[in-house]
Amino acid sequence: MTGQPVKRNYAAATLDYLGARYVGVGPELCSYTTEAIQIPMRDGVKLAADFYSPELPNKQSPAGLIMIQCCYGRGAGISFINARIYAARGYQALFVSTRGTHGSEGVFDPGSNEEYDSQDIVSWMRQQPWYPGSFATLGASYLGYSQWALLHDPPEDCIAAVIPVAPHDQAWHTWGTGSFRLDRASWSDLMSRPDEDQGSFLSSLANIPGLSFLRSAKLEKAVADLPLEKSLQKYFGDRAPWLFEYLKHPNVDDDYWASRRHHIALERTNIPILLVSGWYDTFTTQTLHQYRELCERGVNVNLIVGSWTHVQGSGLHSMPEIMDFLSEHVAKTGKYNRSQVRVYITGSGEWRSLQSWPPSTQPHALYLQESSGLGFGLPTQAARPTSFVFDPLDPTPSIGGNQMSAGGRVNDSAYADRPDVLTFTSEPLSEDLEIFGFPYVHLMHESNPPFADLFVRLSEVDIEDVSHNITEVYRAIDLARDTSQPLKLELQDCAHRFRAGTRVRLIIAGGSFPMYARNLGTEEDRVRSDKTIPQRHTVSIAGGVSQLVLPIAIPV
Known part of the structure; x- marks a missing residue:
């Protein structure tokens, strides 16, 4: 089921222009249309998506196709950084809402369905008349986790991936230290709220993890009270059932976590990958582990690490590099003329280009x-x-x-x-x-x-x-x-x-x-x-x- 392509309006074009100036990318090549789509999964569930198609002059072909899976909505703020900025530079973009979120059917159970849903999305794409024969993936944080879930069994026609500030292993983050990571409670509070107005730029920003904080004094109290599980149950009620599964499974090797851990993707993936992180990101340890594992196998992997927090590292400060990476590996029209590793040295205020991480x-x-x-x-x-x-x-x-x-x-x-x-x-x-x-x-x-x-x-x-x-x-x-x-x-x-x-x-x-x-x-x-x-x-x-x-x- 699809809708009719809708041309970009003046307000969206203005937001795209201002946003592009903020993130430091070059001028647009074209406008684009947006088409609402329903994508069927193997179990009958349909995922809501928006397909962005560039309006290129002289019947030019798109620069390539980018697939994005997102659990934070498809509103103005989140779609700009994940889809619209690319569509305005000649790329097709398929922006899909995760199962059970923002118009997609089914039940949201973090990490459990992404591996198979992503394969079903790819199978559906291959049947569409606009499919160019290959695609790249993109997206930060949970959007990056969804990429690792896809790469658990890498499709042959997936040719590149841009993965900022993202885990590949949910268990590692939740219980990897031996203690429960309490941001799982604040994130679950965000994810279990009813859908907000996706037309609002501010509400879109509120759906970016890291900008939500603890959302309320009641949640702060719930996290502080003992016993923790009982206190959280009182606060959440029947919302966020996955949170209480997290609490029940402190052993990262428990079968519960098997579908939420994608170390095998690091062993199977051979496509060019751009990893982006920040020294103060929530998932820095996992990103650097990803880099080391891929490097040891000889995978073409580039790494950028800034003096950034989670939101800052999500692509807001590395968009020029992302565009260059896509230009080489997807559009085939440019060259990623940057070192394999680029890191910000705290205490000095300077960036350093390196051949590998860490140096000697x-x-x-x-x-x-x-x-x-x-x-x-x-x-x-x-x-x-x-x-x-x-x-x-x-x-x-x-x-x-x-x-x-x-x-x-x-x-x-x-x-x-x-x-x-x-x-x-x-x-x-x-x-x-x-x-x-x-x-x-x-x-x-x-x-x-x-x-x-x-x-x-x-x-x-x-x-x-x-x-x-x-x-x-x-x-x-x-x-x-x-x-x-x-x-x-x-x-x-x-x-x-x-x-x-x-x-x-x-x-x-x-x-x-x-x-x-x-x-x-x-x-x-x-x-x-x-x-x-x-x-x-x-x-x-x-x-x-x-x-x-x-x-x-x-x-x-």
Whole structure:
């Protein structure tokens, strides 16, 4: 079932023009028409879609076809960045609403249907008179996840993919640290609301993840109350049933997650791929994992990482590169004349072009010292351990970092004033120090009781004594670990220059709330119990047993 093609009106053309100026792309080549479509799936469900067709002069052929699957609607704001900007530059674009969302039939069950629905969309496209014989995929965040689901079984006629800030593994994000990622609750709140007016530009922006925040004080309270699951059930009622399935399956290897994990796509995909991320994105770790896996197999993969949050990394600041990538691999009219890897170096304010990620580095250890110090010299064997207490009823707050909505590079100096946080800070550096890749820590650590989490962050203290975050890691402690050996934790990749005069700071805490569900200090389920026990964390430093290891760039 299809509608009639509708020509772009003046208001849409104006929005397209202003939006293109904002994202920094070149002039339009043409106008376009939009046609409403219903796409049948194998089980009889029909997905709502809009087909954008460029109005090219002199019977020119379209530059190629782009397929986009989206669960956030097809209104003005979201369609501009995902479809209209390309249609105005000669591409066909099929913009499809995910099952159970924004006019598409069926029930929305995040991650469970994308693998087969995407194959059905491709099968349907091949039967259309406008199908050019090949297509590319595009879209950020959940739209990128849908691409990985398609690439679980890559169609031969899929020739390229642009995948910004996107996971391939829902389980990894939800429970990969051993603690429940609480942005699953705020995202579920967004996704379980009734459809809003898709004609409104503002409502379209509200449907972009990361701009929704926690939406209401009631949700903030629901996330804070214990037991967590019961509190969320009271808030959600019969909305977002998938959220409670998430809570029931903390084991990432559980069968429940099988249809929501697409590691196999990284083993099967051979098409050119452009990955885009931000150092403060929610899915940075997964994007860099995707890059490494594809690189090891010799896949043609390009990587861009800016100093961006989730929304900033979704394509708003990398549209010129995306256009160049499509020009080479889809339109076949240009060349992607950019390095394989381009990263923004925080602390320096500059971009760096690289042949691979990470570049060559050598490890340098800084040792945790008495009196909250951090230095290159070994502490004595007499150096005393240091400790803090994490109270689940007054949890250490999340400040910036890789949060979905409140993240980014921020002033995190407040951590140094909290009694439930350890900070170790170096003397001012005598010369610039560049790091690339993932720092890691060795911590001779124990907790009482043993049920505890660790949050570790690397920050920089500037000459004004203000601390800003660089990278971090969160991990629920494995009860089976050998406590006689240091605990090794790898922080997320980063690219940073410590300038001379700045100081290196290591931050250690027992939680990061509301980014992660709190460890309650008991052997009971953290999402179903309301019993809490404060946890005393002790870090030993004698003889250099606890250290921060930085991947320092090798001069070329």
